[in-house]
Amino acid sequence: MCQLLGMNCNTPTDIIFSFEGFHRRGGLTDEHSDGWGIAFFEGNGCRLFLDYLPSISSPVADLVRAYPIKSKNVIAHIRKATQGQINLANTHPFGRELWGQQWIFAHNGNLSNLPALEHSRFLPVGSTDSEHAFCWILNQLAQQFKTRPDLPQLHEALSKLVPQLATLGTFNFLLSNGQALFAHCSTKLNYLIRQAPFCRAHLSDTDMAVDFSLETTPKDRVAIIATEPLTDNENWIAMQNGELLMFIDGSPES
Amino acid sequence: MCQLLGMNCNTPTDIIFSFEGFHRRGGLTDEHSDGWGIAFFEGNGCRLFLDYLPSISSPVADLVRAYPIKSKNVIAHIRKATQGQINLANTHPFGRELWGQQWIFAHNGNLSNLPALEHSRFLPVGSTDSEHAFCWILNQLAQQFKTRPDLPQLHEALSKLVPQLATLGTFNFLLSNGQALFAHCSTKLNYLIRQAPFCRAHLSDTDMAVDFSLETTPKDRVAIIATEPLTDNENWIAMQNGELLMFIDGSPES
Numbered sequence: 001m002c003q004l005l006g007m008n009c010n011t012p013t014d015i016i017f018s019f020e021g022f023h024r025r026g027g028l029t030d031e032h033s034d035g036w037g038i039a040f041f042e043g044n045g046c047r048l049f050l051d052y053l054p055s056i057s058s059p060v061a062d063l064v065r066a067y068p069i070k071s072k073n074v075i076a077h078i079r080k081a082t083q084g085q086i087n088l089a090n091t092h093p094f095g096r097e098l099w100g101q102q103w104i105f106a107h108n109g110n111l112s113n114l115p116a117l118e119h120s121r122f123l124p125v126g127s128t129d130s131e132h133a134f135c136w137i138l139n140q141l142a143q144q145f146k147t148r149p150d151l152p153q154l155h156e157a158l159s160k161l162v163p164q165l166a167t168l169g170t171f172n173f174l175l176s177n178g179q180a181l182f183a184h185c186s187t188k189l190n191y192l193i194r195q196a197p198f199c200r201a202h203l204s205d206t207d208m209a210v211d212f213s214l215e216t217t218p219k220d221r222v223a224i225i226a227t228e229p230l231t232d233n234e235n236w237i238a239m240q241n242g243e244l245l246m247f248i249d250g251s252p253e254s
Numbered sequence: 255m256c257q258l259l260g261m262n263c264n265t266p267t268d269i270i271f272s273f274e275g276f277h278r279r280g281g282l283t284d285e286h287s288d289g290w291g292i293a294f295f296e297g298n299g300c301r302l303f304l305d306y307l308p309s310i311s312s313p314v315a316d317l318v319r320a321y322p323i324k325s326k327n328v329i330a331h332i333r334k335a336t337q338g339q340i341n342l343a344n345t346h347p348f349g350r351e352l353w354g355q356q357w358i359f360a361h362n363g364n365l366s367n368l369p370a371l372e373h374s375r376f377l378p379v380g381s382t383d384s385e386h387a388f389c390w391i392l393n394q395l396a397q398q399f400k401t402r403p404d405l406p407q408l409h410e411a412l413s414k415l416v417p418q419l420a421t422l423g424t425f426n427f428l429l430s431n432g433q434a435l436f437a438h439c440s441t442k443l444n445y446l447i448r449q450a451p452f453c454r455a456h457l458s459d460t461d462m463a464v465d466f467s468l469e470t471t472p473k474d475r476v477a478i479i480a481t482e483p484l485t486d487n488e489n490w491i492a493m494q495n496g497e498l499l500m501f502i503d504g505s506p507e508s
Contacts, residue, residue, distance in 0.1 A: 044379050045342025050301055063317045088299025096351055100377035119400055121375060123354035125298050146373055 002092070002108045003032050004189065005076040006174040006225035008181040010249035012042075012070035013222055017210045019064060021203040021230045025078055026055030029205045032078035035091040038064055039104040040071040041178035046102040050091045072249075073176045077106035082129075089126030093174075094134050096122055098141065099148035101177045105134040108227055109170030109186055130173075133165050137175075151180050155246045155253070158182060162244055174225060181247040183225045185239035190229050192236045193250060195221040204232045221250030256346070256362045257286050258443065259330040260428040260479035262435040264503035266296075266324035267476055271464045273318060275457040275484045279332055280309030283459045286332035289345040292318055293358040294325040295432035300356040304345045326503075327430045331360035336383075343380030347428075348388050350376055352395065353402035355431045359388040362481055363424030363440055384427075387419050391429075405434050409500045409507070412436055416498055428479060435501040437479045439493035444483050446490050447504060449475040458486045475504030 005022045007015050019038070027033035033054035040047045047069065051058040055078050077092035084090035093106040107130035114132050117123055121142055122135040140161050141154070149157070158175075162184050165171055171186040183189055194201075198212035198220075225247070229236040239245065245252040259276045261269050273292070281287035287308035294301045301323065305312040309332050331346035338344035346360040361384035368386050371377055375396055376389035394415050395408070403411070412429075416438050419425055425440040437443055448455075450473075452466035479501070483490040493499065499506040 042342045045304070045345065046379075047304055047342060048302065050299070059317060059321045063313060067313045088296045088301060091299065095349075097376065097379060100379055102379055122351065125300075125351060125354055125356055 001082065001110070002077055002079045003030070003227040004106055004108050004172060004174050004225070006181055006183060007071070007074040007222065008247035008250055009072050009220070009222045011220050012072055013220070014068035014070050015074050016065065016068050017201070018224055018230050019076065020208060021205040022076060022078070022226070023055040023061050023065065024205040028056040032080045034079040034081040034086045036061065036076070036078040037091050037093050038074065038076035039093045039095065040069045041073040041102070041176065042069070042071055044101070044178065046095065046104060046178065048093065048095050048104070050088055052086055052088055052091055073178055073181050075104050075106050075174045075176055075181070082110045084126055084128040087126070090128045092130060094131045096134070096138055098138055099145070101148065103138060103175070103177050105173060105175045107133065108172040111165060111169040111171060113168055114165070133171070136165065137161055151246065151248065155182070159244050163242070166242065172227065179248070181225070182244065183239065183247065184244045185241060187241065188227055189225060189239045190227070190236045191223055191225040191239065191252065192229070192234055193221065193223050195250070201231045202233045204230060223247045223250045223252065255336065255364070256331055256333045257284070257481040258360055258362050258426060258428050258479070260435055260437060261325070261328040261476065262501035262504055263326050263474070263476040265474050266326055267474070268322035268324050269328050270319065270322050271455070272478055272484050273330065274462060275459040276330060276332070276480070277309040277315050277319065278459045282310040286334045288333040288335040288340045290315065290330070290332040291345050291347050291360070292328065292330035293347045293349065294323045295327040295356070295430065296323070296325055298355070298432065300349065300358060300432065302347065302349050302358070304342055306340055306342055306345055327432055327435050329358050329360050329428045329430055329435070336364045338380055338382040341380070344382045346384060348385045350388070350392055352392055353399070355402065357392060357429070357431050359427060359429045361387065362426040365419060365423040365425060367422055368419070387425070390419065391415055405500065405502065409436070413498050417496070420496065426481065433502070435479070436498065437493065437501065438498045439495060441495065442481055443479060443493045444481070444490045445477055445479040445493065445506065446483070446488050447475065447477050449504070455485045456487045458484060477501045477504045477506065
């Protein structure tokens with residue numbers, strides 16, 4: 001299995017603090033050492049950093065730790081391979097363009113007997129169940145909407161599509177088009193909203209703390225979504241099995 | 255305008271030496287300081303590093319200079335903006351998936367009155383003429399071939415599509431699906447084949463040299479393609495205007 005990390009905010013924010021804890025689970029505090037990746041939306045653009053090395057020893061992870069990229073939507077993943085070899089093509093997050101928007105997807109779980117894709121528009125480059133599932137979802141959305149739908153329409157469409165795959169195994173995932181971040185819990189996913197009054201947060205995976213009241217404005221709101229809580233002194237909320245949340249501007253909508 | 259750098263080889267090779275000279279043209283030895291990017295194919299996968307900072311002062315460029323990623327197909331670009339703002343969505347190279355393969359494209363030039371894309375399958379995320387042209391080419395290929403064609407078929411199809419855009423302005427570009435690297439010269443593009451007997455090469459943009467006979471095997475063959483020659487003591491070949499070459503395993507086919 002793998003671990004997921006997502007961030008959705010109302011103002012561009014860096015993910016340095018959360019990533020400092022998260023990347024340690026890729027070979028140091030946990031066993032997810034079969035590659036890792038992180039995607040940052042910046043305006044309409046998106047930067048996707050991937051490495052098949054464990055995040056704890058990856059030069060690309062060192063760059064991400066040192067380079068505070070500000071983004072309103074971030075998706076990161078550390079991999080413990082279940083299906084597919086350890087190589088770049090099988091490294092999450094996966095990206096595709098649909099309706100002139102970048103779409104980014106990362107998955108924690110394992111799916112069997114996925115519907116065939118054949119000659120459909122989106123096809124996997126690698127051999128994971130995860131990229132296959134992502135392509136299936138995008139194919140379905142592209143068939144339903146010839147032009148870009150609004151976010152409530154997208155949320156409704158996904159709430160009908162996702163259960164069809166969730167019956168095939170474990171399907172915790174994060175999905176974003178840069179406007180919203182969709183989080184689906186099949187077995188395990190937690191989230192946290194940071195907003196005023198901001199306070200001090202302490203990481204679970206290393207002895208490091210940040211006082212967010214010194215780094216924020218009163219209007220800032222940041223949602224962090226993670227497989228396992230990243231801090232040990234904040235109010236993480238466990239998502240329910242089968243729950244699909246759409247995060248916009250740091251707030252969840254069910 | 256911009257500058258292009260491509261590499262196509264018969265064995266995975268790092269591009270550290272060429273990039274050392276090339277990245278200096280992004281703000282030091284030349285004026286192409288409106289962002290830069292580089293894509294490395296690795297197996298079926300592809301890593302795309304982008305930054306809107308000048309390559310000479312980009313932390314991402316420092317990573318690429320220090321991290322010898324071995325690849326058979328690389329495309330890099332430093333930008334001097336002509337159309338579109340300086341932001342990530344307008345930063346080359348651009349990437350899309352077609353027939354289960356990653357496709358990467360970078361352009362030097364300026365095109366006007368491009369054919370409309372409307373609701374076509376591939377749409378630009380940013381606002382450059384370059385990404386628009388890339389999407390048009392992929393839309394045309396996707397319509398012509400429902401499944402992945404072989405390389406000679408691709409080459410023939412591109413040799414009919416590309417002249418349609420080349421009449422609309424300056425259209426020097428590099429395009430790769432990880433199997434072959436297509437290079438089109440509209441006004442300026444040079445290439446070089448390094449093969450046995452390998453010798454010492456000296457960069458034009460800084461006083462740095464490498465003796466490739468110490469770093470290669472007799473079977474290695476590497477093609478380097480660049481807007482301006484990167485070394486001052488090797489036999490660079492100027493491509494002809496209107497010429498489209500398909501590089502495979504370090505060799506060009508016209």
